[in-house]
Amino acid sequence: MCPVQFEVKVRAFSSGDLDGICEIERLSFPDPWSKLEFQMVRRLPNVVFLVAELEGSPVGYVVAERRHSFLRRGSSGRILNLAVHPNFRRMGIGSRLLREATAMLNVEEVWLEVRKSNHAAVNFYLKSGFKPVNLAPRYYGDEDAVRMVKRPLTFPPQQGD
Numbered sequence: 514m515c516p517v518q519f520e521v522k523v524r525a526f527s528s529g530d531l532d533g534i535c536e537i538e539r540l541s542f543p544d545p546w547s548k549l550e551f552q553m554v555r556r557l558p559n560v561v562f563l564v565a566e567l568e569g570s571p572v573g574y575v576v577a578e579r580r581h582s583f584l585r586r587g588s589s590g591r592i593l594n595l596a597v598h599p600n601f602r603r604m605g606i607g608s609r610l611l612r613e614a615t616a617m618l619n620v621e622e623v624w625l626e627v628r629k630s631n632h633a634a635v636n637f638y639l640k641s642g643f644k645p646v647n648l649a650p651r652y653y654g655d656e657d658a659v660r661m662v663k664r665p666l667t668f669p670p671q672q673g674d
C-alpha cells in the first residue's frame with residue numbers, strides 16, 4: 514500500500530467537487546453518470562456521498578443508499594457508485610471509501626451490482642468480503658450484472674488497525 518493513503522482525506526461531497534468527480538466518472542465507466550445525476554442523487558434522503566481528496570482535488574468518491582425493509586424488518590444498504598481516479602488505484606483508496614460509507618450506512622447488509630466483465634471491481638468487492646449472489650440479466654442493457662452482498666459487515670484489518 515502506498516504512503517499516499519495517509520494524505521488522503523475522506524469527507525462529505527460538496528458542490529465544488531462536481532467537475533473533478535465527473536472527470537473521474539468519465540475515465541472510469543463506459544456509461545458515466547452525468548453532472549445532473551450526481552446533483553440529483555446528492556439531494557436524495559438516506560444517501561451517503563463521500564469524496565476522497567488529495568491536495569485539494571477529488572481522487573475518488575462513493576455514493577451509497579440506506580433502505581429499510583418493512584417486510585423483512587431489517588435495514589440494508591446499496592453501493593450505487595464508487596470510483597477512484599486511474600492514477601490513484603491500488604493504493605487502498607477504494608477500500609477506505611467503501612469502509613467509511615458502509616460504516617455511515619449503519620445497516621445489517623450491503624448490496625451492489627457490478628458489470629460481469631469488470632473483473633477489477635468484482636475482485637475488489639470479493640477482497641472486501643462481498644459474496645456473489647446471482648446474475649442480473651441485462652442489468653446494464655448491454656450486459657449482465659453480478660449481484661453481490663456483504664453480511665455481516667466486517668472488513669479485513671487495515672494497516673495501522
Ligand code: ACO
Binds near residue numbers: 597604606628
Ligand atoms: N485487479 C484485481 N484486483 C484488484 C484490482 C484490479 N485492477 N483493483 C483492486 N483490486 C483488489 C485487490 O485485491 C486490492 O488489494 P491489493 O492492491 O493489496 O492487491 C483490493 O482490491 C483493494 O484495492 P484498493 O486499492 O482499495 O482499490 P482501488 O482504490 O484501486 O479502487 C476500484 C478499486 C474502485 C474498483 C477502482 O478500480 C475503480 O475506480 N474502477 C473503475 C470504476 C469501477 O469499476 N467502480 C465499481 C463499479 S460497481 C459499483 O459501483 C457498485
